[in-house]
Amino acid sequence: MTRAALSALWSFWRRNPLQLFTLVAGLALATALWSGVQALNAEARSSYDAAAAVLGEGRxxxxxxxxxxxxxxxxxxxxxxxxxxxxxxxxxxxxxxxxxxxxxxxxxxxxxxxxxxxxxxxxxxxxxxxxxxxxxxxxxxxxxxxxxxxxxxxxxxxxxxxxxxxxxxxxxxxxxxxxxxxxxxxxxxxxxxxxxxxxxxxxxxxxxSRQSADIGQLTDSFHLNLTAFGLLSFAVGLFIVHGAIGLAFEQRRPMVRTLRTLGLPLGRLIALMAAELAAIALVAGGIGVALGYALAASLLPNVAATLEGLYGAQVSGALSLRPAWWLSGLGIALLGTALAASGAFWRIARMPVLAGGGRRAVALPAGRRHGRQAALAVALMAATPLVLWVADGLVAGFVALGALLLGAALALPPLLDRALALGARWARGVRAEWFWADTRQQLPGLSLALMALLLAMAANVGVSTMVSSFRLTFTGFLDQRLTAELYVETESAAERAALRTLAAREARALLPVLTVETRLAGRRAQLRGLRVGPTYSENWTFLAREGAVWDRVAAGEAVIVNEQLARRADLWPGATLELAPGRSLPVAGVAGDYGNPLGQVIVGEALFRDLFPEETATRFGLRTETPQALRTALVEEAGLDPGQITDQSALKAFSLEVFDRTFTVTAALNVLTLAVAGFAMLMSLLTLAGMRVPQLAPAWALGVTRRTLGRLELLRAGVLAGLTAAAAAPLGLALAWMLLAVVNVEAFGWRLPMFLFPLDYARLGLLALAAALAAAAWPALRLARTPPSALLKVFANEA
Amino acid sequence: MLLEVDGLTKSYAGPEGPVEVLRGVDLALDAGRTLALTGDSGSGKSTLLHLIAGLDTAEAGRIRLDGAEVTALDDAGCAALRRGRVGIVFQQFNLIPSLDVAANIAFQARLAGRHEPERDARLAGALGLTPHLAKYPEQLSGGQQQRVAIARTLAARPKLVLADEPTGNLDETTSGAVLEEMLALVAETGAALLMVTHSEALAARMERRLHLSRGRLA
Amino acid sequence: MRHETLLALTALLAAPLPAGAQGFAGMGTDAEGFATPAPDPRFEFPADHGAHPDYRIEWWYLTANLEGPEGTAYGLQWTLFRSALAPGEAEGWESPQIWFAHAAVTTPEAHHAAERFARGGTGQAGVRPDPFAAWIDDWRMAGESFDDLTLRATGPEFAYEVELTAEGPLVFHGDGGYSVKSEAGQASYYYSQPFYRAAGTLTLPGGEVAVTGSAWLDREWSSQPLAADQTGWDWFSLTFESGAKLMAFQLRQTDGGTFASGTWIAPDGTTEALGDGALTATPLEETQVAGRMVPTRWRLEVPARDVAVTVAALNPRSWMDTSVPYWEGPVRVAGSHAGRGYLEMTGYE
Known part of the structure; x- marks a missing residue:
C-alpha cells in the first residue's frame, strides 16, 4: 500500500518538474544563504583571532x-x-x-x-x-x-x-x-x-593581556547581528518554499481525494506526504550546505582555514566531515520545510474526504482576503512595541523582531492593493486603466514572491546599515580610546622620570592612565582619572551630555559615566553619583565604552589623585606627530625597552582590514539575497503564465499587440517591485534599529549608534528593481511570442 | 447477505435549518446481484452511496457490509473497507493525473495488496485500453477515462461495486457501450453492483431497482 | 606495571597533539631501536635509581596513605614519567626525552590534581641517582639517599611537602625484578620501596594539615609494556595491619579475559611472586565519574594466602583529569585482612 501511494505522490513531481525545481532550489538557496552567513561569521571571527592567537597574544x-x-x-x-x-x-x-x-x-x-x-x-x-x-x-x-x-x-x-x-x-x-x-x-x-x-x-x-581582550565583546555583538541576518536570509528562502509547497498541495487536492476514496487512510497519507517532503528537504538541504561551501569559498580570501573549521576537512588529506555542522544545515532545512508546509498539512488534515475535489483557484479575486490579512498585520506590528514594553531579554527582542517582520510582510499585499487602486483612479486612457486593474488582479498570485522581495530588501538595508554603523562606531571608538599614538608601560619611578623629561621635550602631550577598580553606584566599577586636554575634547563623542562636559570634569565638578553604568544604574546627565562618602557629583556626559563588561566613571586627574592619593600611573599615552622617532628616542634616550611601548596604529590597521573583508562579503550577500527573491518572482510569474492567456486574450482581440502585452508585463513587474522597494526601505531601517538598539542592549548592555546611508539604499533599490525585471523578462518574452492560435482558443472554448 | 442497510438517517445543514436527506432507509443486496437506485436530483442517492462506502457518516441507522459494521468503523477502518472490499466508479472518473493508464489501473489493487498484472491486462483488453496504457489521463477521451476507472475498480476484485452515475459525463453512444462492458465484467467477476442513476433506461438493465424519494425508498 | 599513562603518551606522540587519551591500542608496538628488558636482571644501585634513556618508558611513582590530626584519611600521589621519542640522550632542545609528571591529593570529599610537562636536556626535568634527585619544575623528590627523601609538589589549589624514611628493603617483582606483563612475553623491570614512613604538611583550600602515614614507591622501566590485545589495567598496592603487603594487577584483554599477577611481601620484605591464576579481582560496584563508569569497590582474592578482601575507594571520584585521564586514589581494605592502600585503573573509556 505504501509503495503504491508513494509512487502516486511522487508521480506528481515527475509530471511537474518545474515545481519540484522551485521547491528544491528555494530550499537549497535558503540553506546556502544561512550557511554562507555562518561561514562569514566564522571567517570574521578567525580573522580577529589570528593575530591574537599567535603566541596567545592578547589571551x-x-x-x-x-x-x-x-x-x-x-x-x-x-x-x-x-x-x-x-x-x-x-x-x-x-x-x-x-x-x-x-x-x-x-x-x-x-x-x-x-x-x-x-x-x-x-x-x-x-x-x-x-x-x-x-x-x-x-x-x-x-x-x-x-x-x-x-x-x-x-x-x-x-x-x-x-x-x-x-x-x-x-x-x-x-x-x-x-x-x-x-x-x-x-x-x-x-x-x-x-x-x-x-x-x-x-x-x-x-x-x-588587557588591551586586545577589550574588543572581544564588540565582535561578539557583531556576530550576533550577523547571525540574526543569517536567519533572515533563510526566511526569505522560506517564502519561496512556502509558495512552492502551497501551490503543489493545492494542485494535489484532487489526488488526495481520489487516494482517500480508494482506501488510503488519512494518517498514512499525511505521513507519506511528510516523508516525501522530508526527503526533498534533506536533498535540498544537502545541496544548500554544499552551495554554502562554494559561496564561502568564492567570497572569502584565505578561506581554507575557516572551511577547515566549519566543514572539518583536515589538512592531513583524509576528508572527514564534521557531522554537527552538516546536521545543523540539514536540520534547519527540515525545520524550515516543516514551518513552510505546516499550513498546507493542516488544511489537508481537516479536509473531509469528499471535499476539495476541485482546485482552489490560485489567483483569488483581489480584495476580500485583504481585510483579514491587514487586520492580522496591524495586530502583529502593534505587538512589536508591546512585546518590548512588557518583556525584557534577548528572546523578547527576537520575538518583537519576528512580529515586526511577519506583520510587515502580511501588510504588503493590502498596501500594494491600495496603491494600485490609487494608480487606477489617476489613470487616463483605457489602456492605462486596464493596466492598473490587471496589475491588481495579478497581485494575489505574486504576493508571496513580493513578500520575499520585501524581506530580502529589508534584510539588505538592515545589514548594510548595521555593518556600516558598526564600522563607524568601531573606528570611532578606537580613535577615542586609543587616541595616543604610543602607549608606554613603566616599571619604576626612574623610568617615569626619564619618560617625563623626554615627553616634555619630544611629545605633544603625556597622558597618564589612572584606573582603579572600586565599587560605585552599588556595583563593581572602574574609576578612571583623565588629564583633560584637547586629546579628549577633540576625539570623544557623547551619547548624552549636559553643558561643557570637559570643563566641568577638569574642574572636578562633574563626572562622565560609560553607557553600561548609565543604563544599569540609570545615571544620565543630571543624575548624581556618590564617589566617596559625602562626595557626590553630577553626571555631565555618557560615553560609549564598547566591549567593557564593567561600569566606568571618569573624573579629572586632580580629583582622582585626591580620591586615591596612593595610586601611581604606570601606563602613559603619548601624543606625537612622529611616533617612530619618539619610539626610537624612548628606547635610546630614556632607556625603555621596545616591549614596553605599544604602537596602537597596528591594532587599528588590523581591525579595519577585517572590516574591508567583511564588506566585500556583505555586498556579495546582498546580491545573492536579491537573486533569491528574483527567483521567487520568476517562479510565480511562470506559474501564473498559464492563467494569463485567457485574461490577456480579450485585450489582444481589442487591438493591443502581443509586443505591447509583453512590455506591459515587464512594466507591471517593475511597478510592483518599485512599490515593494519603497516599503522595504523603512522596514530595513526599523530592523537595523531593533538589532542595534534593542537586541544589542539586551545581549551586551550597550547600544550601537545607528548611521544612515541613503546612497546605499538607493543602490539596493535599483538592484531589487533589476532583479524583478530580470525575473519578469522571460515570462514577458514568452507572452509576446504566444501564437495567435493559443489566444484564439480562449474564445473557442467560451463559445 | 452482502449488504444490509437499516433505518439510515442523514441530514445536512441548509439555509433554513437542517434538511433531512435520508429518513430511515432500509436496503439489502446479495452477493453477485445488481441493484439500481433511482431518484430525482437531490433525493439523496449519492449520499446513500457515500455512506455505504464509508465516505460520510450517518446520524442514525446501521450498515453491514460483508459482515463488517460500516457505521461503527473509524476513519482508518473505513479506509481499509474501501481498499479491500468496495470499488467505486464515480461520474467524474477521479483518475490520478500524474500516473499513466497502466499505473492507474493497477493502483487500487496495489493499495489493497493483491495486484495481478495478468488481470490488469485482461481488463484493459476487454475495455479496449491496451493501445492507451502508456498515455496519461489528460490524453484520453471521457469514455476512455471512465473505462480506466472501471478497470481500476475491478482489478482490485471488490465484493461490491458502487457506481455513481458512471456514464453521466459521457455522450449517449459511448455511455451505452461503457455500460455494457461494465455489466459484463461485473457479472464475470461475481461482484455485486449498486448503481445510482437517474436514467430509467440504465435502471432497467439491472436485476432490481429501488426508487428514492423524499429520503425514503420505494 | 603501572601507568598506562606513559604508554598513552607514547601513543599521543604519534597522534595529533590535542588528541588527549588515545586509548591503549598500539602501545604494545615493537621497540624500534630501544633496549628491551631481559630475564635475570642485575641491578646496580644507586645507578639504577636514575634514568635509563635507552628504554622507551620509565617512571618514579609514589603513593601515600596519610592521616591528619583528627584521624581524617588522605591520599597523595607524586609521579614522574619519562617517555623517549628515540633512544639515548642529547644536550639542550635536541633531547628526545619527554618528561611529565602528575601530582594529586585525595581527601574523602575532594580530589586535587595537577600535571607538568618538560623536555630533557634543558635541566627543566630529570633524575640524578646519587645523591638522589628526581624533579620537574618545582616538583621534587630528593634526598641524601634513596632511603631518605623529601617530596614536594604544588598545584593551583594544593601543595605538599613530605619527608620519607625507608623502614625496610627494596622489593623486586616477578622474577627478581623481571616482571612479565602478558602471555606473549611483554615485560618490564620492576622494583618497589613499599616501606616508607611519611610525615609532612598538605596545603589544601581549607588550610594546612599536618599528616603522617606510609608511602610506596614504584620504579619501572620498559620499552614494550603492553600486548596488542590489552586494553587497560587495574593495579592494587595494599598494606595490611599484619605488616604484610600485596601488589596485584590485572591486565584486561579485548576478548574479556585478563592477565593477573602480583607479589606477596612479608613484613620483613621477603617476597613471593604470584603468577597468572594465583589471584582474582572482581568489580563489585561502579561509580560514574567524568562521564564513564569506573569500578570503585572490588573483591580481591589470593587463595594461597587465604586473602579474601573487599577493596573500597576512599573517594570514588579520584579521577585524574590530566592529558591522559585515569583513576587513581587511596583505598580501604576489609575482610580476611584489614588495611589500606592505593588503586589505579586505566582504560575505562
Whole structure:
C-alpha cells in the first residue's frame, strides 16, 4: 500500500518538474544563504583571532625583558624551577631569499593551555614538531622558506601572514641565537607558593593581556547581528518554499481525494506526504550546505582555514566531515520545510474526504482576503512595541523582531492593493486603466514572491546599515580610546622620570592612565582619572551630555559615566553619583565604552589623585606627530625597552582590514539575497503564465499587440517591485534599529549608534528593481511570442 | 447477505435549518446481484452511496457490509473497507493525473495488496485500453477515462461495486457501450453492483431497482 | 606495571597533539631501536635509581596513605614519567626525552590534581641517582639517599611537602625484578620501596594539615609494556595491619579475559611472586565519574594466602583529569585482612 501511494505522490513531481525545481532550489538557496552567513561569521571571527592567537597574544600575560632584546634561557629555567608556569618564545626575522619571515619558536610542552600556536599549526603531531624540525609557515612564505632552509616546511593558512612557527630549538638554531629567548608566555592558572617575580627574575616585566581582550565583546555583538541576518536570509528562502509547497498541495487536492476514496487512510497519507517532503528537504538541504561551501569559498580570501573549521576537512588529506555542522544545515532545512508546509498539512488534515475535489483557484479575486490579512498585520506590528514594553531579554527582542517582520510582510499585499487602486483612479486612457486593474488582479498570485522581495530588501538595508554603523562606531571608538599614538608601560619611578623629561621635550602631550577598580553606584566599577586636554575634547563623542562636559570634569565638578553604568544604574546627565562618602557629583556626559563588561566613571586627574592619593600611573599615552622617532628616542634616550611601548596604529590597521573583508562579503550577500527573491518572482510569474492567456486574450482581440502585452508585463513587474522597494526601505531601517538598539542592549548592555546611508539604499533599490525585471523578462518574452492560435482558443472554448 | 442497510438517517445543514436527506432507509443486496437506485436530483442517492462506502457518516441507522459494521468503523477502518472490499466508479472518473493508464489501473489493487498484472491486462483488453496504457489521463477521451476507472475498480476484485452515475459525463453512444462492458465484467467477476442513476433506461438493465424519494425508498 | 599513562603518551606522540587519551591500542608496538628488558636482571644501585634513556618508558611513582590530626584519611600521589621519542640522550632542545609528571591529593570529599610537562636536556626535568634527585619544575623528590627523601609538589589549589624514611628493603617483582606483563612475553623491570614512613604538611583550600602515614614507591622501566590485545589495567598496592603487603594487577584483554599477577611481601620484605591464576579481582560496584563508569569497590582474592578482601575507594571520584585521564586514589581494605592502600585503573573509556 505504501509503495503504491508513494509512487502516486511522487508521480506528481515527475509530471511537474518545474515545481519540484522551485521547491528544491528555494530550499537549497535558503540553506546556502544561512550557511554562507555562518561561514562569514566564522571567517570574521578567525580573522580577529589570528593575530591574537599567535603566541596567545592578547589571551595570556607575558614576561618580557625589562631592558635589552632577549631573556637568557637560564632565567626561564629558574622561573620553572620556582614553579612559574611559563612557556619560552624566541622571535626573530629570517631572510629567506627576497622575503623576510617572522620566525616564532616555542616549546609545545610548556606552552600554556594547549591553545598556543601548536594547535594553530594545524594538527601537527608532536613528534613531527619536536623531532623533525618542521616549520609551519603561512602559505605566502612557505615557498621561500623551503628554498632557504634544509628543513621540512608545511604551509598552514591558519597562521598570521609572513609568519612561520617552529620548535624553540630549531628557532634558536636558524636565527643563530643559542640559549636566547624573547619572552615567556604565562599560563592562566599558576600553582600555589611561587616566589614573587621581583625576587627571582627582577629583570623581567609582566605585560598584561588587557588591551586586545577589550574588543572581544564588540565582535561578539557583531556576530550576533550577523547571525540574526543569517536567519533572515533563510526566511526569505522560506517564502519561496512556502509558495512552492502551497501551490503543489493545492494542485494535489484532487489526488488526495481520489487516494482517500480508494482506501488510503488519512494518517498514512499525511505521513507519506511528510516523508516525501522530508526527503526533498534533506536533498535540498544537502545541496544548500554544499552551495554554502562554494559561496564561502568564492567570497572569502584565505578561506581554507575557516572551511577547515566549519566543514572539518583536515589538512592531513583524509576528508572527514564534521557531522554537527552538516546536521545543523540539514536540520534547519527540515525545520524550515516543516514551518513552510505546516499550513498546507493542516488544511489537508481537516479536509473531509469528499471535499476539495476541485482546485482552489490560485489567483483569488483581489480584495476580500485583504481585510483579514491587514487586520492580522496591524495586530502583529502593534505587538512589536508591546512585546518590548512588557518583556525584557534577548528572546523578547527576537520575538518583537519576528512580529515586526511577519506583520510587515502580511501588510504588503493590502498596501500594494491600495496603491494600485490609487494608480487606477489617476489613470487616463483605457489602456492605462486596464493596466492598473490587471496589475491588481495579478497581485494575489505574486504576493508571496513580493513578500520575499520585501524581506530580502529589508534584510539588505538592515545589514548594510548595521555593518556600516558598526564600522563607524568601531573606528570611532578606537580613535577615542586609543587616541595616543604610543602607549608606554613603566616599571619604576626612574623610568617615569626619564619618560617625563623626554615627553616634555619630544611629545605633544603625556597622558597618564589612572584606573582603579572600586565599587560605585552599588556595583563593581572602574574609576578612571583623565588629564583633560584637547586629546579628549577633540576625539570623544557623547551619547548624552549636559553643558561643557570637559570643563566641568577638569574642574572636578562633574563626572562622565560609560553607557553600561548609565543604563544599569540609570545615571544620565543630571543624575548624581556618590564617589566617596559625602562626595557626590553630577553626571555631565555618557560615553560609549564598547566591549567593557564593567561600569566606568571618569573624573579629572586632580580629583582622582585626591580620591586615591596612593595610586601611581604606570601606563602613559603619548601624543606625537612622529611616533617612530619618539619610539626610537624612548628606547635610546630614556632607556625603555621596545616591549614596553605599544604602537596602537597596528591594532587599528588590523581591525579595519577585517572590516574591508567583511564588506566585500556583505555586498556579495546582498546580491545573492536579491537573486533569491528574483527567483521567487520568476517562479510565480511562470506559474501564473498559464492563467494569463485567457485574461490577456480579450485585450489582444481589442487591438493591443502581443509586443505591447509583453512590455506591459515587464512594466507591471517593475511597478510592483518599485512599490515593494519603497516599503522595504523603512522596514530595513526599523530592523537595523531593533538589532542595534534593542537586541544589542539586551545581549551586551550597550547600544550601537545607528548611521544612515541613503546612497546605499538607493543602490539596493535599483538592484531589487533589476532583479524583478530580470525575473519578469522571460515570462514577458514568452507572452509576446504566444501564437495567435493559443489566444484564439480562449474564445473557442467560451463559445 | 452482502449488504444490509437499516433505518439510515442523514441530514445536512441548509439555509433554513437542517434538511433531512435520508429518513430511515432500509436496503439489502446479495452477493453477485445488481441493484439500481433511482431518484430525482437531490433525493439523496449519492449520499446513500457515500455512506455505504464509508465516505460520510450517518446520524442514525446501521450498515453491514460483508459482515463488517460500516457505521461503527473509524476513519482508518473505513479506509481499509474501501481498499479491500468496495470499488467505486464515480461520474467524474477521479483518475490520478500524474500516473499513466497502466499505473492507474493497477493502483487500487496495489493499495489493497493483491495486484495481478495478468488481470490488469485482461481488463484493459476487454475495455479496449491496451493501445492507451502508456498515455496519461489528460490524453484520453471521457469514455476512455471512465473505462480506466472501471478497470481500476475491478482489478482490485471488490465484493461490491458502487457506481455513481458512471456514464453521466459521457455522450449517449459511448455511455451505452461503457455500460455494457461494465455489466459484463461485473457479472464475470461475481461482484455485486449498486448503481445510482437517474436514467430509467440504465435502471432497467439491472436485476432490481429501488426508487428514492423524499429520503425514503420505494 | 603501572601507568598506562606513559604508554598513552607514547601513543599521543604519534597522534595529533590535542588528541588527549588515545586509548591503549598500539602501545604494545615493537621497540624500534630501544633496549628491551631481559630475564635475570642485575641491578646496580644507586645507578639504577636514575634514568635509563635507552628504554622507551620509565617512571618514579609514589603513593601515600596519610592521616591528619583528627584521624581524617588522605591520599597523595607524586609521579614522574619519562617517555623517549628515540633512544639515548642529547644536550639542550635536541633531547628526545619527554618528561611529565602528575601530582594529586585525595581527601574523602575532594580530589586535587595537577600535571607538568618538560623536555630533557634543558635541566627543566630529570633524575640524578646519587645523591638522589628526581624533579620537574618545582616538583621534587630528593634526598641524601634513596632511603631518605623529601617530596614536594604544588598545584593551583594544593601543595605538599613530605619527608620519607625507608623502614625496610627494596622489593623486586616477578622474577627478581623481571616482571612479565602478558602471555606473549611483554615485560618490564620492576622494583618497589613499599616501606616508607611519611610525615609532612598538605596545603589544601581549607588550610594546612599536618599528616603522617606510609608511602610506596614504584620504579619501572620498559620499552614494550603492553600486548596488542590489552586494553587497560587495574593495579592494587595494599598494606595490611599484619605488616604484610600485596601488589596485584590485572591486565584486561579485548576478548574479556585478563592477565593477573602480583607479589606477596612479608613484613620483613621477603617476597613471593604470584603468577597468572594465583589471584582474582572482581568489580563489585561502579561509580560514574567524568562521564564513564569506573569500578570503585572490588573483591580481591589470593587463595594461597587465604586473602579474601573487599577493596573500597576512599573517594570514588579520584579521577585524574590530566592529558591522559585515569583513576587513581587511596583505598580501604576489609575482610580476611584489614588495611589500606592505593588503586589505579586505566582504560575505562
Amino acid at each position: 595570556y600575560d607575558q614576561l618580557v625583558p625589562r631592558s635589552g632584546e632577549t631573556i637568557p634561557q637560564e632565567t626561564w629555567l629558574t622561573l620553572r624551577r620556582a614553579g612559574w608556569q611559563a612557556g619560552p618564545v624566541l622571535e626573530g626575522r629570517l631572510r629567506a631569499g627576497e622575503t623576510s619571515v617572522r620566525i616564532v619558536g616555542l616549546d609545545p610542552l610548556t606552552m600554556p593551555g594547549g591553545a598556543g600556536p601548536v594547535t594553530q599549526a594545524g594538527d601537527a603531531p608532536l613528534a613531527t614538531f619536536l623531532r623533525e624540525g618542521t616549520l609551519f609557515a603561512h602559505p605566502e612564505v612557505a615557498g621561500a622558506l623551503t628554498a632557504a632552509l634544509p628543513r621540512p616546511v608545511v604551509a598552514d593558512p591558519g597562521l598570521a601572514p609572513g609568519t612561520a612557527i617552529t620548535d624553540i630549538g630549531v628557532a634558536q638554531e636558524i636565527l643563530n641565537r643559542p640559549g636566547a629567548l624573547s619572552r615567556l608566555v604565562l599560563a592562566e592558572t599558576q600553582p600555589l607558593g611561587r616566589p614573587p617575580l621581583a625576587e627571582i627574575a627582577p629583570e623581567l616585566v609582566r605585560q598584561t
